[in-house]
Amino acid sequence: MNIIVCVKRVPETSEAEITIDKSGKDIHTEDLVFDINEWDNYAVEEAVRIREKEGGTITVVTLGSQESQDTLRRALAMGADGAIHLNDPSFLGGDPYATAQALQAALKGKLFDLLLTGVQAGDDGYAQTGPILAELLNIPHATMVTKVDIDGKKARIHRELEGGLEEVCEIELPALLTIQTGINEPRYVSIMGIRKAKQKEIREVLIKDLGLSPEQVSAAGSLTELKELFLPPTCKVAEIFKGSPDDVSIKVIDILKEKGGL
């Protein structure tokens, strides 16, 4: 079983103050903490677990700046065998279609049984790259996967639907699956582990190695255009209780008495 996992380095934004930069099309990232995309962390773990049962190799691949190497190292420390880094500035700034085109070019001709991505990237939240890549590679796909059982040349998978419902599907391999959080418990990686993984190879790929023209990648190769970023207008603002924990607790109890029959 040869498995490829797409991973992306993303900033943590749920707890951070986000500001828009001069270009109006990007955010300031200097003060943000970056890590592997949460969904991709589950995908790497799932690959490692499948390999434990089925044997084979795991290759992780990313398209991103030099710093994305950290993300690959982390995945290697989790157990991936090798890594591919699409490390060329001309790849950057594309929409999911352009990103998938570059990933497809890098994976073309590689023999694999499973290709895993995250359901979505925590920064842009497009949730597109996986299914587009499956279409470009002409293999079947399933998104929001919460369970994978390999059965010879097929996989039996669970897909998450709304309201706690799941759908069981059978999919022929090779296939692309987008992995949902909670499918497993990703292992902890230590600094030591990452240091050890330095012995594993990261293959760097430039645009010329893939036979792609600049028109096929980045903004030029995109179907969409990000025209501007702006802060959402505040539609409704909560009444904020100010003061010490004692003060705010008294106010919360008042609300509970009024609304909750305390």
Add this chain to the structure above:
Amino acid sequence: MSGIWVLIEHRRGEIREISYEMLGKGRMVAEKLKQELSAVILASDAKAYVDKIKKYASRILTIEDKQLEHYNALSYQAVLSALAREKAPTLLLMGHTSYGMDLAPRLSAALKWPLATDSVEVEVSEGNIEAIRKMYSDKVNARIGFRGAKNCLVSVRPGSFPAEIDAAYEGEVISVTSSLTTEIQARKFIEFVEAATGAVDITQADILVSVGRGIGDAENIPLAEALAQALGATLSCSRPVVDKKWLPKERQVGTSGKTVKPKVYIALGISGAFQHVAGMKNSGAIIAVNKDPKAPIFNVAQYGIVDDLLKVLPVLTEKVKALRAA
């Protein structure tokens, strides 16, 4: 050809709410662009759906095929891309749901038509369609353009638009022959399964004390449990808390968990992602505790506390206990 299309979403014989939300928005866009509004229904037997949708669109395009009984990315994409290529709608609206998230990107790549996913607004500017979507934990809006493409796809975040009620079309039904000639083998629907249910039913609670990733560690869960106990409330949570196995799935609020409507919902360290908010926004009163004043949860909460929940929680619990004892 042209036209605004809405892909009707159904599951187990029921039309899903997102369909009506898209029909409402679709009508507005169609009126602005002076184009026809069509509803597209893929099913094994479309009749029951057609009856329900007829008054919401001027045309109803149906494709009936046994292979379309249950949603399947491959069969749906095959018939939909053939239909779209032939009739070339200006805009196809789909839900940003587990159905549309599975189908839309692949369809976009097959047609080479641009796609904006998870959109909360569809605008028409100088005759061009643009979408507004959320990024960076819902803290930033992005305006997406389609680079002059004649045809585009937009997937719509559930709950972004009110469900259509005003339309009074008498939809003309156009039945289109399915383009599927062979049985799709590469992906097959097997069955539906319900996530395991447990003893606790969070939908019945009057007060929910709900914890998010901001609780920090499994070790802190008892702090929230103590407050719930003091209040006679039930403990619920956001998805990461379930993913980390700090609480069981039956406690999860949101699109992939449960929809709740307690008298009071206390959100502790929950950022307010739409998949969470969709499950609790109709609560009687929402009180949020979050250390980030910009957290989107404060857009749905009536009351807020901007502080470390680990500081507030023990004090609040003690005060409630004291009140109860008095």
